[in-house]
Amino acid sequence: xxxxxxxxxxxxxxxxxxxxxxxxxxxGLDRDKINNIIMESSKGSKFYENELKKDQQVNQRxxxxxxxxxxxxxxxxxxxxxxxxxxxLALERSxxxxxxxxxxxxxxxxxxxxxxxCAELKTKPMxxxxxxxxxxxxxxxxxxxxxAAMPGFIAKKLCSDLVIVPPNFDKYRAVSDxxxxxxxxxxxxxxxxxxxxxxxxxxxxxxxxQTWPESLRTHRYSSKSITTAVEETPNPKDTxxxxxxxxxxxxxxxxxxxxxxxxxxxANGGSxxxxxxxxEAVREMRFRIEQKTMLTASxxxxxxxxxxxxxxxxxxPNGQYRLPPTREAVMDFIQDLPVRKxxxxxxxxxxxxxALEITKCSHLGQQMALLSLLFSExxxxxxxxxxLGLGSTRISRHEERKSMSIERTFKELSDAExxxxxxxxxxxxxxxxxKKEGLKGKTVxxxxxxxxFEVKTRAQTLQCAVAAEEEIFAVAKDLLKTEIDNESPxxxxxxxxxxRMSAFVSSDDKAPTQKSIxxxxxxxxxxxxxxxxxxxxxxxxxxxxxxxxSVQTAKRKEEVFLHSRKPEETRNGGEPQQSFxxxxxxxxLQLHVSSVNTQDEGCGAEARGISPIGACSKESALSSxxxxxxxxxxxxxxxxxxxxxxxDHPSTSGCEARPQILICPVCSSKVETxxxxxxxxxxxxxxxxxxxxxxxxxxxxxYDEKKCLQECKELxxxxxxxxxxEEQPFGSKESSRVCPxxxxxxxxxxxxxxxxxxxxxxxxxxxxxxxxxxxxxVCHLTQETDDLAVFNRHVDLCLNQEVLHExxxxxxxxxxxxxxxxxxxxxxxxxxxxQAGKVKSKRRxxxxxxxxxxxxxxxxxxxxxxxxR
DNA sequence: ATACATACC
DNA sequence: TACTGGTATGTAT
Numbered sequence: 090x091x092x093x094x095x096x097x098x099x100x101x102x103x104x105x106x107x108x109x110x111x112x113x114x115x116x117g118l119d120r121d122k123i124n125n126i127i128m129e130s131s132k133g134s135k136f137y138e139n140e141l142k143k144d145q146q147v148n149q150r151x152x153x154x155x156x157x158x159x160x161x162x163x164x165x166x167x168x169x170x171x172x173x174x175x176x177x178l179a180l181e182r183s184x185x186x187x188x189x190x191x192x193x194x195x196x197x198x199x200x201x202x203x204x205x206x207c208a209e210l211k212t213k214p215m216x217x218x219x220x221x222x223x224x225x226x227x228x229x230x231x232x233x234x235x236x237a238a239m240p241g242f243i244a245k246k247l248c249s250d251l252v253i254v255p256p257n258f259d260k261y262r263a264v265s266d267x268x269x270x271x272x273x274x275x276x277x278x279x280x281x282x283x284x285x286x287x288x289x290x291x292x293x294x295x296x297x298x299q300t301w302p303e304s305l306r307t308h309r310y311s312s313k314s315i316t317t318a319v320e321e322t323p324n325p326k327d328t329x330x331x332x333x334x335x336x337x338x339x340x341x342x343x344x345x346x347x348x349x350x351x352x353x354x355x356a357n358g359g360s361x362x363x364x365x366x367x368x369e370a371v372r373e374m375r376f377r378i379e380q381k382t383m384l385t386a387s388x389x390x391x392x393x394x395x396x397x398x399x400x401x402x403x404x405x406p407n408g409q410y411r412l413p414p415t416r417e418a419v420m421d422f423i424q425d426l427p428v429r430k431x432x433x434x435x436x437x438x439x440x441x442x443x444a445l446e447i448t449k450c451s452h453l454g455q456q457m458a459l460l461s462l463l464f465s466e467x468x469x470x471x472x473x474x475x476x477l478g479l480g481s482t483r484i485s486r487h488e489e490r491k492s493m494s495i496e497r498t499f500k501e502l503s504d505a506e507x508x509x510x511x512x513x514x515x516x517x518x519x520x521x522x523x524k525k526e527g528l529k530g531k532t533v534x535x536x537x538x539x540x541x542f543e544v545k546t547r548a549q550t551l552q553c554a555v556a557a558e559e560e561i562f563a564v565a566k567d568l569l570k571t572e573i574d575n576e577s578p579x580x581x582x583x584x585x586x587x588x589r590m591s592a593f594v595s596s597d598d599k600a601p602t603q604k605s606i607x608x609x610x611x612x613x614x615x616x617x618x619x620x621x622x623x624x625x626x627x628x629x630x631x632x633x634x635x636x637x638x639s640v641q642t643a644k645r646k647e648e649v650f651l652h653s654r655k656p657e658e659t660r661n662g663g664e665p666q667q668s669f670x671x672x673x674x675x676x677x678l679q680l681h682v683s684s685v686n687t688q689d690e691g692c693g694a695e696a697r698g699i700s701p702i703g704a705c706s707k708e709s710a711l712s713s714x715x716x717x718x719x720x721x722x723x724x725x726x727x728x729x730x731x732x733x734x735x736x737d738h739p740s741t742s743g744c745e746a747r748p749q750i751l752i753c754p755v756c757s758s759k760v761e762t763x764x765x766x767x768x769x770x771x772x773x774x775x776x777x778x779x780x781x782x783x784x785x786x787x788x789x790x791x792y793d794e795k796k797c798l799q800e801c802k803e804l805x806x807x808x809x810x811x812x813x814x815e816e817q818p819f820g821s822k823e824s825s826r827v828c829p830x831x832x833x834x835x836x837x838x839x840x841x842x843x844x845x846x847x848x849x850x851x852x853x854x855x856x857x858x859x860x861x862x863x864x865x866x867v868c869h870l871t872q873e874t875d876d877l878a879v880f881n882r883h884v885d886l887c888l889n890q891e892v893l894h895e896x897x898x899x900x901x902x903x904x905x906x907x908x909x910x911x912x913x914x915x916x917x918x919x920x921x922x923x924q925a926g927k928v929k930s931k932r933r934x935x936x937x938x939x940x941x942x943x944x945x946x947x948x949x950x951x952x953x954x955x956x957x958r
Numbered sequence: 959a960t961a962c963a964t965a966c967c
Numbered sequence: 968t969a970c971t972g973g974t975a976t977g978t979a980t
Contacts, residue, residue: 136970143963222971224967237967240970283967435965467977487975496972532959542970548960587972 102144104440106131108234123234123247130243139542147437151444154463158445161462169458173473177457180477185392186414188482189291189367191275192389192397193374195268196406198285200227201384202264203254215252216244221498224256228406261285264382271377275370280484288394288484291367298365308373309360311380368411375409392419395480398432419478423450431475450476489595493528494536495519496587501540503580505573512569513562515588520558528593529554533564536587537572544585547572554594561588 107124131137195201199217204210204227214230216223220241230236233248241253265284272279276289298306363373371388378386389400390411396419403410412422428450429439442448445463447456454476461469474480495518502508512535523529533555534548547568555561565588573581 131970134970140970146963218971219969221969224971238971242969286967433965437964465978490974491976492974494973498971500968534960544962546961550959585971589973 101148101440102141103128104436105140105144105147106137109236109436118232118234120234126246127234127243130246135541147440151441154441155444157463158459161459165462166458169461173457173461176473177477180473180479184416184477184479185482186416186419187292188392189295189414190391190394190397190482190484191289191291191371191374192391192394192401193268193272193287193289193378193386194388194401194405195285195378196385196387197225197227198264198384199225199256199261200230200254202261203257205383206260207254210252210254213252214248214250215254216241217254217256219253219255220245223253264384267382268378268386271374271381275374276484278484278486280486288397290484291370291390295365295367295370298370301365303362306363306365306369306373307360308363308377308380368409371409371411375407393478393480393482394484395432395475396422396478397480399426399430402430416478423476423478426450428453428475433471434475450478489593490526490528491593492589492591493519493522493526493530494534494587494589495522496536496585498538498585500584502583502586505580508569508573508581508583508586509566511586512565512588513558515586516562516565517558519588519590520556520561523556523590528590529556530590531555531592531594532590533561533568534589534591535565535568535572536585536589537569537581537583538585540582540584542584545572550592554592556590561590 103124107127108120131140200215203215203217210227212229214227214233214235216226216230216235218224218241223235223237223239223241223244225237226235226239226244230244230248230251233244233251235244235248235251241251244251244253261284265281268285269279269281269287272281272287272289275291275294279287279289281287361376363369363376367390371390375386375388378384385407387401387405387407388409389397389403390409391397391400392412392414396412399422400410400412412418427448428434428442429436431450434442442453445456445459447453447460453460453472457469457473457476460472464472495515497511497515499511502511531552531554532548532550534546537545537547539545549564549568551564555564
């Protein structure tokens with residue numbers, strides 16, 4: 090609301106520590122009093138000291154920036170201004186007001202769920218979390234300044250009556266599934282951002298809706314409607330709550346809210362008719378959410394995601410706001426909007442901008458020339474879009490997760506041995522999670538936070554992707570050891586440790602196996618030649634710069650801009666309007682252009698769900714099943730390694746053209762042979778060496794029990810420069826019998842894919858209920874088992890049936906009809922990678938409709954379809 | 959490639 | 968007593 094620029098250091102620091110009254114439900118509280126309490130509670134703590142330190146760093150950044158600003162000449166500014174104007178024109182021309190984007194957000198989600206399920210809580214200030222940290226508070230608690238991300242013990246000081254309820258993620262997930270089912274009715278491709286939040290593209294729904302009869306727009310009040318629930322509760326206090334409008338269950342209608350909802354209290358068993366307008370459609374969606382879950386949602390309607398997000402906050406709770414799709418309305422809306430309201434501008438960016446006296450979005454537009462001289466290209470691009478009220482007009486899922494991690498906070502831990510065993514624990518849990526998604530990564534990162542809250546990360550990238558506990562631990566342990574050694578003779582005094590895996594081998598790299606399986610079933614021989622001749626494959630793509638993470642992001646920003654002008658000429662770039670940033674970073678822009686080009690091939694149709702249903706993920710499942718039967722990680726490492734270099738399908742996961750070599754999964758060294766028998770003998774040898782070393786080292790040190798693996802890796806480092814060996818193209822017949830002996834050595838290398846043996850739940854809270862709701866990626870039915878072996882058998886069966894069907898000439902994969910009734914499926918199909926990490930069991934086998942933007946995936950789908958014809 | 963910082967829920 | 972955990976991305980080196 091009130092964003093005074095930081096005048097003194099103290100006030101500046103407040104912006105970091107103090108209450109953030111940006112949130113809904115925080116209006117008109119005694120900010121000073123609250124801030125005093127917060128500061129008093131924090132002062133002197135290690136946390137506070139560290140925050141002070143970080144704040145000073147930010148202040149230095151600002152000082153540096155101000156110095157830069159002082160050195161800017163009028164001439165520079167003028168030139169920049171001209172460029173900005175050009176850029177603005179270009180962006181303006183790209184403005185697309187044709188989409189209807191909706192952002193939905195549940196009101197005080199976790200807290201509301203808990204209140205719904207516990208009458209006692211309905212009248213009390215409460216929060217979900219612990220004494221250490223709160224994740225949400227109800228609106229009653231917000232009156233005291235209690236909010237998300239505030240430690241419980243401070244919240245208690247603000248409000249001694251505060252009831253803190255421990256989180257119940259299973260429950261929230263279940264509710265989330267319910268609301269996602271409703272979302273899917275309005276946009277089957279909706280983008281969930283968290284359990285309680287999603288973006289939807291209503292454009293198509295609204296087109297259809299115009300032709301809908303009233304019957305389709307009529308929705309009944311649920312028998313367990315909110316009013317009923319409140320009235321039925323025996324506790325008389327609940328009636329009070331209702332009267333006071335404070336019941337977070339039945340939020341008072343906000344200004345933007347519909348007529349009707351409120352007036353129909355007594356209409357249990359009745360129904361409500363909704364109109365055909367956007368607002369009516371969104372109102373209807375919120376109505377259905379409320380009837381189904383007894384919880385309320387707020388929504389924002391706007392022509393792009395950035396604006397929709399801001400709009401959903403406008404009439405929170407239990408309200409909605411529509412920003413009309415005209416340039417004028419958008420610019421008006423933006424005018425006085427505090428920059429902090431924009432998603433992506435956090436407290437640091439806000440502070441930096443405030444230092445330049447930029448507090449409102451309109452200031453951004455006015456100061457663009459200055460900003461372009463002080464901030465990075467990416468940041469400027471973003472600022473400029475914000476200042477024009479532009480944002481993404483197409484919602485698309487991020488196709489693949491980029492990292493997976495686990496971290497834990499604990500009381501001071503200084504003993505090295507304990508640190509190592511904790512590290513192993515983390516690696517074990519991470520490996521389990523990786524296994525569930527069939528992931529293998531090349532980069533292992535260790536995160537350490539000491540008792541002074543100082544954070545350190547250390548990373549190492551391996552030659553080939555790993556996934557097993559031992560493999561991860563071998564690296565993490567080393568990283569940890571280095572840090573311990575660096576600190577010695579003092580111990581590391583840790584309060585947090587985390588392990589992260591990244592640089593995953595693309596899931597597409599697993600495709601060749603599946604292809605060859607299908608090919609085998611079809612023709613009785615390798616499918617490689619047919620696949621190689623597949624016309625949809627364009628060999629020139631292989632040499633294009635692939636979408637590195639950074640390039641991909643940059644691409645999104647650039648997309649509107651490039652696309653809107655001359656979509657058919659993106660390759661050429663270099664139009665005058667681009668020159669502004671191009672001059673600054675010509676090289677980077679070129680990357681953008683090619684990446685736009687690459688992406689556009691696969692994106693459009695697929696993102697809207699036109700792609701053949703799940704051919705790609707079916708393949709993943711096939712591969713998993715096959716691996717599950719035939720071998721452990723050895724063969725899977727091989728598959729990945731073999732697949733990547735084949736080059737027939739450029740990998741989007743790596744920018745580098747991967748060499749065609751065979752790499753031993755045990756010692757990670759390159760093996761100079763194309764003969765797989767030779768290669769397998771090498772692996773056997775390595776495994777023997779490994780197990781011998783293991784025995785030896787076990788007596789040497791507790792933490793070196795898997796020293797062998799590490800030794801192998803070090804060996805590999807020395808061998809790194811050994812000559813690369815050309816590999817067979819993927820899909821050659823060997824690939825289906827790669828490493829036939831892998832299984833025999835399962836003792837030293839863990840079976841990678843979905844063994845049930847270690848499915849015991851971990852203590853980590855994110856694992857709650859992780860084994861429920863396994864959904865078969867083939868038939869889409871929820872399997873009522875927690876046993877992954879059982880589940881795997883089911884998937885295998887399904888896959889066999891499916892392949893047989895397809896061979897009979899059914900080119901489209903028809904869903905099992907009974908699937909439709911299974912509510913869990915929609916939700917689980919729609920899980921984005923982020924959520925997938927939280928509901929990991931659901932993601933196994935990557936359900937079919939998860940779109941993959943990659944052109945090569947599409948190519949692959951076509952390939953298989955062709956095959957079967 | 960690595961380290962660190964920022965941001966979001 | 969007590970200030971999270973998971974993921975993505977930007978920036979600097």
